[in-house]
Amino acid sequence: MNKSYIIVKNLVKKFGDREILKGISFDVKKGEIFVLMGGSGSGKSTTIKHIIGLLKPTSGQIIIDGIDITKLSQNELIEFRKKMGYLFQEGALFDSLKIWENVGFYYLENTKKPIKEIYQLAKEKLELVGLKGVEELYPSQLSGGMRKRASLARAIATNPEIILYDEPTSGLDPVMSAIIDNLILKLRKEIGVTSIVVTHDLESAFSIADRIAIIHKGKIYAIGTPEEIKTNKDPVVQQFINRLPEGPITKDIYSNQP
Numbered sequence: 473m474n475k476s477y478i479i480v481k482n483l484v485k486k487f488g489d490r491e492i493l494k495g496i497s498f499d500v501k502k503g504e505i506f507v508l509m510g511g512s513g514s515g516k517s518t519t520i521k522h523i524i525g526l527l528k529p530t531s532g533q534i535i536i537d538g539i540d541i542t543k544l545s546q547n548e549l550i551e552f553r554k555k556m557g558y559l560f561q562e563g564a565l566f567d568s569l570k571i572w573e574n575v576g577f578y579y580l581e582n583t584k585k586p587i588k589e590i591y592q593l594a595k596e597k598l599e600l601v602g603l604k605g606v607e608e609l610y611p612s613q614l615s616g617g618m619r620k621r622a623s624l625a626r627a628i629a630t631n632p633e634i635i636l637y638d639e640p641t642s643g644l645d646p647v648m649s650a651i652i653d654n655l656i657l658k659l660r661k662e663i664g665v666t667s668i669v670v671t672h673d674l675e676s677a678f679s680i681a682d683r684i685a686i687i688h689k690g691k692i693y694a695i696g697t698p699e700e701i702k703t704n705k706d707p708v709v710q711q712f713i714n715r716l717p718e719g720p721i722t723k724d725i726y727s728n729q730p
């Protein structure tokens with residue numbers, strides 16, 4: 473697990489004249505579970521949207537498996553994105569499609585694979601995330617935790633080498649959160665997936681991360697193993713991991729309100 477597989481170099485992003493990312497740099501090794509934390513609005517989702525190529529940086533580079541994806545054309549990017557699965561914050565399943573159609577969506581839309589094969593593939597991915605017998609149901613018929621797992625099945629449908637998770641345990645009870653954490657670990661163990669996880673869930677972060685990075689004031693403020701982060705004496709890090717309502721993070725958030 474030594475090779476840098478994803479390299480984010482000096483990533484700067486402005487929305488209008490608000491500079492949200494001010495030179496974010498980090499790298500993720502192949503097979504690593506890298507957790508990105510930070511206060512509300514600190515730019516975590518914005519960072520991972522750059523990694524999947526949904527946003528173009530104001531400046532900086534995103535190098536994945538040796539390729540700077542910020543330089544790819546739209547078509548090249550679509551092709552490249554097959555390597556990546558993205559678990560959206562709200563799951564983002566299509567309400568009007570059955571669960572198996574949601575999971576097999578990529579193949580239904582972009583390939584001529586026979587329906588029977590797509591159904592079988594969807595069934596296998598659903599089983600991998602612990603869902604059985606839900607193929608014919610609609611998203612509204614599942615619980616929140618089941619929907620998250622179905623979204624995860626969709627994210628892994630194309631056998632991605634990288635999965636980006638945006639708050640995978642938000643809104644879930646502690647048991648379901650632990651199930652999702654186990655799935656993230658299982659996908660790494662069984663298919664060697666490289667993972668970047670954005671989360672506010674400290675328990676989850678400390679149980680799954682190889683390394684944790686904290687974004688603050690538009691930069692990577694601290695980075696290290698869970699143990700290194702826990703023992704970091706810096707006031708920003710301490711406020712974060714001890715969930716203190718007052719401290720430098722809160723001050724920064726309020727001073728950044730438009």
Ligand SMILES: Nc1ncnc2c1ncn2[C@@H]1O[C@H](COP(=O)(O)OP(=O)(O)OP(=O)(O)O)[C@@H](O)[C@H]1O
Binds near residue numbers: 492513514
């Ligand atoms: N498309 C956009 N246009 C303008 N501003 C945006 C856009 N996307 C994000 N922002 C702003 O960028 C900042 C960072 O947003 P982002 O969603 O990345 O934060 P986050 O760290 O993921 O927050 P949270 O933990 O609350 O989800 C916010 O102030 C947000 O309003």
